[in-house]
Amino acid sequence: MRKNQVAVVGAAETTELGVIPNASQLQLHADAALNAIADAGLKLSDIDGFATAVETPQQVCHYLGIKPTWVDGTSVGGCSFMLHVRHAAAAIEAGLCKTVLITHAESGKSMIGKLPRSTPADSLNGQFEAPFGVYGPPSMFPIPVLRFMKTYGITHEQLASVAVVQREWAAKNPRAMMKDPITVADVLNSRMIAYPFRLLQCCLVTDGGGALILTSAERARDFPRKPVYIMGTGESVETPMVSQMETFNSSRAFKTAGPLAFKEAGIAHNDVDHLMIYDAFAHLPLFGLGDLGFMPYEETGKFIADGNTRPGGKLPLNTNGGGLSYMHSGMYGMYALQESVRQMRGIAPAQVPNAKISVCHGVGGMFAASGTIVFTNER
Amino acid sequence: MAEPQRARPKPTPETQHFWDGTKAGELRLQRCDACAHVYFPPRPFCPSCASRKVSVFKASGKGFLYSYVINHRPAAPGFTPPYAIAVVELDEGPRMMSNIIDCPQTPEALELDMKLEVAFQELDDKIALPVFRPAKG
Numbered sequence: 001m002r003k004n005q006v007a008v009v010g011a012a013e014t015t016e017l018g019v020i021p022n023a024s025q026l027q028l029h030a031d032a033a034l035n036a037i038a039d040a041g042l043k044l045s046d047i048d049g050f051a052t053a054v055e056t057p058q059q060v061c062h063y064l065g066i067k068p069t070w071v072d073g074t075s076v077g078g079c080s081f082m083l084h085v086r087h088a089a090a091a092i093e094a095g096l097c098k099t100v101l102i103t104h105a106e107s108g109k110s111m112i113g114k115l116p117r118s119t120p121a122d123s124l125n126g127q128f129e130a131p132f133g134v135y136g137p138p139s140m141f142p143i144p145v146l147r148f149m150k151t152y153g154i155t156h157e158q159l160a161s162v163a164v165v166q167r168e169w170a171a172k173n174p175r176a177m178m179k180d181p182i183t184v185a186d187v188l189n190s191r192m193i194a195y196p197f198r199l200l201q202c203c204l205v206t207d208g209g210g211a212l213i214l215t216s217a218e219r220a221r222d223f224p225r226k227p228v229y230i231m232g233t234g235e236s237v238e239t240p241m242v243s244q245m246e247t248f249n250s251s252r253a254f255k256t257a258g259p260l261a262f263k264e265a266g267i268a269h270n271d272v273d274h275l276m277i278y279d280a281f282a283h284l285p286l287f288g289l290g291d292l293g294f295m296p297y298e299e300t301g302k303f304i305a306d307g308n309t310r311p312g313g314k315l316p317l318n319t320n321g322g323g324l325s326y327m328h329s330g331m332y333g334m335y336a337l338q339e340s341v342r343q344m345r346g347i348a349p350a351q352v353p354n355a356k357i358s359v360c361h362g363v364g365g366m367f368a369a370s371g372t373i374v375f376t377n378e379r
Numbered sequence: 380m381a382e383p384q385r386a387r388p389k390p391t392p393e394t395q396h397f398w399d400g401t402k403a404g405e406l407r408l409q410r411c412d413a414c415a416h417v418y419f420p421p422r423p424f425c426p427s428c429a430s431r432k433v434s435v436f437k438a439s440g441k442g443f444l445y446s447y448v449i450n451h452r453p454a455a456p457g458f459t460p461p462y463a464i465a466v467v468e469l470d471e472g473p474r475m476m477s478n479i480i481d482c483p484q485t486p487e488a489l490e491l492d493m494k495l496e497v498a499f500q501e502l503d504d505k506i507a508l509p510v511f512r513p514a515k516g
């Protein structure tokens with residue numbers, strides 16, 4: 001795909017984030033969509049392309065009154081929205097539609113109108129993982145961590161520092177759920193969830209949503225907000241069963257999606273001013289830094305523990321506070337994208353001065369899928 | 380009121396040989412007749428070369444501890460926390476999720492790369508699960 005041909009011209013989260021007991025999941029989609037449409041200065045009737053995950057496109061389009069000529073229901077977990085951005089950019093370039101709305105919302109905490117997630121007993125996960133006591137992401141996502149730590153010499157303290165640094169970013173963000181400072185000792189003394197991970201190394205569980213609007217770079221000049229261009233994109237999937245990953249020393253999906261996006265954007269790692277790596281759990285930024293090629297895996301833990309990703313550090317990472325401290329409704333990819341767009345617009349609560357290139361990297365399932373978007377505010 | 384049951388696998392036509400094997404006290408894997416690739420989970424073709432000519436064979440049941448978590452909360456129905464959820468790498472190459480028996484469920488006792496051997500845990504009169512214990516000697 002050619003770079004910088006499509007831009008984000010509308011971006012917004014739900015009016016509230018956190019605990020929202022007065023709205024269903026479907027209404028949260030609508031709330032985010034209406035906020036994004038207002039942000040872009042558009043009407044609902046201007047939308048001719050639509051993408052969402054978990055909820056179906058027909059469900060959300062009918063609720064909003066949208067009549068699309070292009071839809072994408074790709075649903076591969078929390079990075080689905082990175083894939084939607086990639087697919088939407090291709091669709092706009094191909095002339096299949098002009099203005100795409102992407103929505104996410106999840107009543108992850110209040111569980112109002114939330115679709116059930118189940119693992120059938122005759123699925124492969126149901127036969128070869130569920131009988132051994134996996135029960136939700138905290139029991140599955142950290143399974144590779146001990147092998148990764150042993151292979152690369154990563155310490156428990158370094159993995160704890162991920163949560164500490166992200167809390168520093170969250171403290172600057174009025175909408176973050178958790179803002180009180182924490183120490184490595186606090187993390188290592190918090191309640192054990194699934195060894196080696198403790199409570200403060202696991203993401204929050206909240207309600208909320210977000211929406212993006214994309215159009216061609218040519219049309220983007222006529223919108224009220226500063227356009228944020230899609231400079232590069234990548235995607236892949238590996239396996240729905242964490243036990244069947246090729247290796248626990250890296251993620252094949254990350255290693256496919258990330259480099260694709262860098263190549264398409266034509267950038268090197270030292271061109272990146274701002275970085276988001278979906279942090280459902282504390283090990284994900286380490287996998288991301290290594291798999292995206294920022295540094296050897298052995299250096300990832302020390303890099304974060306030494307403060308290189310904290311406010312004022314040389315590689316600002318997860319500047320909204322991340323899934324660990326900002327919010328995590330279940331599919332966090334949309335919030336990572338929103339923070340990249342805010343940084344490129346120059347309006348983030350913890351703004352990185354003069355940031356021109358933002359890389360936003362997502363995971364779906366337990367390393368099952370991945371999507372990477374490179375944004376820029378210069379064409 | 381009955382206790383919530385541990386998740387029970389339901390075989391499909393493609394996996395029935397595996398579950399027949401565990402019931403008979405055998406860990407069964409598949410090997411491609413064309414390229415010799417050994418793979419898991421079961422399927423009637425080779426995921427490496429796409430050949431449909433594959434054979435079922437009895438695996439050694441030996442392997443090592445590749446990685447694990449010790450789950451504290453939330454615990455799955457039928458499990459008493461803390462309990463380890465392990466991934467075992469078999470000597471034949473494939474990895475599988477399992478539990479570790481006859482071993483304290485602690486970081487000190489569960490050492491990565493420790494040698495393991497298969498055992499079979501009866502869930503009911505139809506299903507036995509492959510679990511692993513520290514290898515003897």
